[in-house]
Amino acid sequence: MAGLGGQPVFIMSEDAQRQTGEDAQENNIAACKTVAKAVRTTLGPKGMDKMMVDSMGDIVVTNDGVTILEEMNLEHPAAKMMVEVAQTQEEEVGDGTTSAVVFAGELLKQAEDLLDQEIHPTIITQGFRLARQKSTEVLEDISMDVxxxxxxxxxxxxxxxxxxxxxxxxxxxxxxxxxxxxxxxxxxxxxxxxxxxxxxxxxxxxxxxxxxxxxxxGVILNKEGVHGNMPNSIDDANIALLKSPIEVRETETDAEINISDPSQMKNFVEQEEQQLKEMVESIAESGADVVLCQKGIDDMAQHYLAKEGIFAARRVSSGDLDKLSKATGANIVTSINDIEKADLGRAGSVKERKVGGDPMTFISDCPExxxxxxxxxxxxxxxxxxxxxxxxxxxxxxxxxxxxGRVVGGGGATEVELARELRDYADTVGGREQLAINAFADAIEVLPRTLAENAGFDPIDSLVELRNKHEDGEVWAGLDVTSGKSEVLFEKGVVEPRQIKTQAVQSASEAAEMILRIDDVISASGFDSDGGDAGGGPPGGPGGGMPGGMGGMM
Incomplete structure (x- = not known):
């Protein structure tokens, strides 16, 4: 780096790497396209599965987009952003992760062509932003109530x-x-x-x-009764939910007890037993015949509970206690001494049974x-x-x-309709932004095109037929992956939430815009596909944008 008097001035560590301008953009786009390509074949009813093997030898077989991406050991920073697209889609909607990632990859592919035409990234991102806003409006107009x-x-x-x-x-x-x-x-x-x-x-x-x-x-607990003499089936159960342990409380300060003869020891033990007995009596007097405790239950308390004919389970998670409260109507009690009949919940049946060889407790038939x-x-x-x-x-x-409260048609119908509307909209927008809007429309059609490819049909013929149907006003015409024909699949039960499409468009577009605006990648230390220091070259290795190609991701 040039400095005063021609002397170089180093402001980064020796093993830091830097990549700027078109090289940085090309590398980032290549990485994202590789990620999208990895999950593209899983899209749709005829999509294929992936087998993921981790370093421990554990196997996952799935075609769920977010699961595949999370199982990959991605190192490239831009590739990690694609994983975030899938995770956001999963958290916000719960489905459509593969669609979002494939769309983001195709957006960047289309943007790459525009960059080759000397169109500035700022112009492209502005066009994508306009297309995203228009897509949201179109989805609102064409969606149907549910x-x-x-x-x-x-x-x-x-x-x-x-x-x-x-x-x-x-x-x-x-x-x-x-x-x-x-x-x-x-x-x-x-x-x-x-x-x-x-x-x-x-x-x-x-x-x-x-x-x-x-x-x-009601609620299924992966738990069993704490004592063998407890009943394993109770009808019309009254259920107590406890946050506190059924144990003798330890002192908060360090204390030393000097015992000089055996009778004192006996009295001490009896005192502890009496405390436990009183706790169980408080529970029994409230009318509870099932106790589900978040913390521990003393061995002696288990004995007394069994004698009272009360079923008890311990170490129930806080989340399960909240669910049990919602299911049974019970109040979660923090002090055993304060438990009252009004705090108890109701369930038609509490039964311990073995499922697949593992004991489980079913709290079921809850009235409300x-x-x-x-x-x-x-x-x-x-x-x-x-x-x-x-x-x-x-x-x-x-x-x-x-x-x-809204749904749309599946089978690529929504995407083809969005693309048609966006192309009409692009004609009304002046300047180079309209090129980016048209690129956005082309990119969103990657989804019906991929559906056709994965089903074994010609993607060009399928897309042309779909476009013709939509030009004739058939908004919900989608690709039937069984016959390869364009049909109104909405009537055949292929229905998706509007939010899947809205979220996919927003997440993919925002991620693509962010990646396009990056023109400088600085890595604090080099890395290669083996995890060691890379001698030179851009982060993520040459060309493919991912360490070691696909092999470096696993």
């Missing part, structure tokens, strides 16, 4: 979310379970429907078949449960995990549909 009572449409949304995953063979049954669960936890507050996604607990157990998956009006549990079953661990991911996507999609 309400919590529209069970049929909600089940279609759930089935669409599960299409293409291992759960597809049983999606009718699983969609019904998902919608029932959401109906159970939905609360009306005036004109608004309040949905707390966290009040739906999903438990997994290997064994049985997918059809053995069940919905419990606002928290429910879904027990997922499957033949192998990989099947159970994939069904779990499919169920999470289905629940997330239905919740998103209800929160926005």
């Amino acid at each position: 309400s919590v009572n529209d069970t049929d449409t909600l089940e279609k949304v759930a089935k669409t979310a599960m299409t293409g995953k291992s759960a597809e063979a049983s999606r009718d049954y699983l969609a019904e379970v998902a919608v029932k669960a959401i109906h159970q936890v939905a609360e009306e507050t005036g004109d608004e429907i309040v949905l707390d996604r966290d009040q739906i607990k999903v438990e997994k157990s290997q064994g049985g078949s997918v059809e053995d998956t069940e919905l419990v009006q 449960a606002k928290s429910v549990s879904i027990l997922i079953r499957g033949g192998t661990e990989h099947v159970v995990n994939e069904i779990d991911r499919a169920m999470e996507d289905a629940i997330g999609s239905v919740v998103s549909a209800l929160r926005s």
